[in-house]
Amino acid sequence: MNLIFLGPPGVGKGTQAKLICDYFDIIHLSTGDMLRTEINNESDIGKTAKSFIDQGALVPDEVLLDIIDSRLSDSNIQNGYLLDGFPRTIPQAEGLNDILKNNSQKLDAVVSLTANENELIERLIKRGRDSGRSDDTPEIIKQRQEVYWKQTSPLVNFYNDEKLLKEIDGIGEINEIKNRILEALN
Numbered sequence: 001m002n003l004i005f006l007g008p009p010g011v012g013k014g015t016q017a018k019l020i021c022d023y024f025d026i027i028h029l030s031t032g033d034m035l036r037t038e039i040n041n042e043s044d045i046g047k048t049a050k051s052f053i054d055q056g057a058l059v060p061d062e063v064l065l066d067i068i069d070s071r072l073s074d075s076n077i078q079n080g081y082l083l084d085g086f087p088r089t090i091p092q093a094e095g096l097n098d099i100l101k102n103n104s105q106k107l108d109a110v111v112s113l114t115a116n117e118n119e120l121i122e123r124l125i126k127r128g129r130d131s132g133r134s135d136d137t138p139e140i141i142k143q144r145q146e147v148y149w150k151q152t153s154p155l156v157n158f159y160n161d162e163k164l165l166k167e168i169d170g171i172g173e174i175n176e177i178k179n180r181i182l183e184a185l186n
């Protein structure tokens with residue numbers, strides 16, 4: 001099972017991604033987590049990524065495509081994977097299609113979690129108080145929302161055209177949302 005999770009910042013994508021990965025016993029590939037690890041390790045990728053992340057902007061497509069290319073050729077993904085936070089732009093989605101083809105892999109579904117923007121901003125400001133993430137300040141949160149609507153939301157149509165899209169209401173109890181996702185996937 002190879003999945004993509006799409007959704008605006010704060011919709012609970014990461015939480016649901018972990019639950020769905022446990023359920024199907026597949027690997028969770030969160031590009032946000034990978035970039036934060038690179039930053040903690042003070043690697044070259046980390047140094048490049050930090051300046052973009054701290055402004056709430058997207059890290060350049062080539063950087064992400066290189067990371068994903070190497071992760072999807074790793075043998076540990078044989079049982080499947082869930083891409084969380086990737087792709088985030090049309091060029092990333094097109095690049096991903098090339099990577100999949102080269103590795104003889106295909107996507108089974110793209111889950112798009114939806115929610116109202118004001119609710120999301122409120123949730124993120126709350127999370128920012130306890131997460132310690134440098135990009136969870138109110139100003140950067142608004143910027144990340146804008147980036148999502150401008151650069152990432154066109155992927156909903158992209159994957160709808162590919163007949164892979166499953167739109168799921170992301171508002172409700174954690175377990176309720178998980179069940180909605182599982183129902184859509186089965």
Ligand code: AMP
Nearest residue numbers: 031032052053057058059064085086088
């Ligand atoms: P996330 O944890 O998914 O919210 O990602 C945190 C930040 O990492 C984002 O605001 C971006 O700056 C960067 N990032 C993560 N994934 C990507 C991606 N696929 N393309 C570009 N930037 C990304």
